[in-house]
Structures are given as structure tokens and as C-alpha cells.
Amino acid sequence: MNAHTMAHRAYSQTATTTKTDRRKEYEMIARVTHRLRKAAVKGKPGFPQLVEALYDNRRLWTAFAVDISDSQNRLPDGLRAQIFYLAEFTQAHTSRILAGKAGVKPIIEVNMAILKGLNPQGAAT
Template sequence: MNKNDHARSGYRAAATPIRTQRDTEYQVFAQVTHRLKAIDEADKSNFPQIAQAVFDNQRLWGILAEDLMEDGNGLPIELRAQIISLAEFVRRHSLAVLGGRASVSAL
């Protein structure tokens, strides 16, 4: 690497876009949702992958619900209640999926 290449590499790192909290949240939701969609439930040998994807999704919704219960959360209370209700659905449905009584598709 010559001096010019070395100098350019220093600027390359600075040119990396800065992610906002919203960007990060979107990326995490997209990754978890993609993993859930990619699951082949018919293949029973996939249970460890199913369980991990369901657990990660449930954990994500749990973290979201905890944040929504904080006094400092700026969302309207009615919207917070609706999202917390979704988090509760995810919790209950996840248990049903892991118990073999429901499909991953609703998650």
C-alpha cells in the first residue's frame, strides 16, 4: 500500500454512513423477520433454528414493550398500549409455536 492508498483508507472509514437509532431498530426487525420467514416448518430437524428465531423475535418484542412502559417514552399512550398488546400476542403465540400448536407465519 503506497502513501496515497493509505491516506484514502483513512477517509473511507469516515465516509461510512452513521446509523440512527431508527435505522438500527429497522435493521434488527428486518433480520429477525427474515429469519422467521425463511424457516421450513415442515422439516422437523429445523426445530433448533425455529426455536432460536422465535426466541430472538420474542426477545425483541419484549425489549420494545419494556421501552414503551418507560415514562420518558415519547409515543402517545394509546399507541404504546397497542404495541404492548402486539408484544403480548408475540409472547403467547411464540409459546404456542414452540409447543407445536401454532405456525410461525403469524409472527
């Protein structure tokens, strides 16, 4: 199972958070994903913007990891484990991007899958 599949599963399997929380998560991920895409399209000249977007994406995934690690989190254990795995993947892959050893596409794909899971009726932006 790849990171994209796990990301899609992670948010499409449950709806235990409120719509307001899901909407906030959706908007945060959508904004940072848009910035990642925009910087990536620019290539080398867009690297400073890519670094900024990657930093914000890391902060977002760190917040998700902290949230699902909380004993008060009501998501099922399996889903929490999948989200934690995605947070770890995002951290590690971001380091590889910054070192020039990987591309940003997998990070964008994970975020897009999460967006689809958070908004299953509509397409992710």
C-alpha cells in the same frame, strides 16, 4: 382489528423516534424475520433454527415492551398500548408455536407490518 393491522398502524402513525433509531429497529426486526422465514421454510428439520429465531424475536419484543412502558417514552399513549399488545401477542403466540399448537406465520406477519411502518417509502424485506 387483527394483530397484523395493529402492527402496521403502530409504526406508520408516528415518526417521533429519530431516523437512526428507526433504522436500528428496522434492521433488528428484518434480521430476525429473515431467520424466522428461513427456518419455517425448512419445516421440521429447521425447528432448532426456528427455536433460536423465536427466542431472539421474543427478546426483541420484550425490549420493545420495556421501552414503551418507560414513563420517559414520548410515543402517544394509544400507540404505546398497541405496541404493548403486539408484544403480548408475540409472547403468547410464540409459546403456542413451541408447543406445536400454532404456526409461525402470524409472527412473521406482525414483524413484516412493523417493517412496513418503519420504512413506509419502501417495501419490507
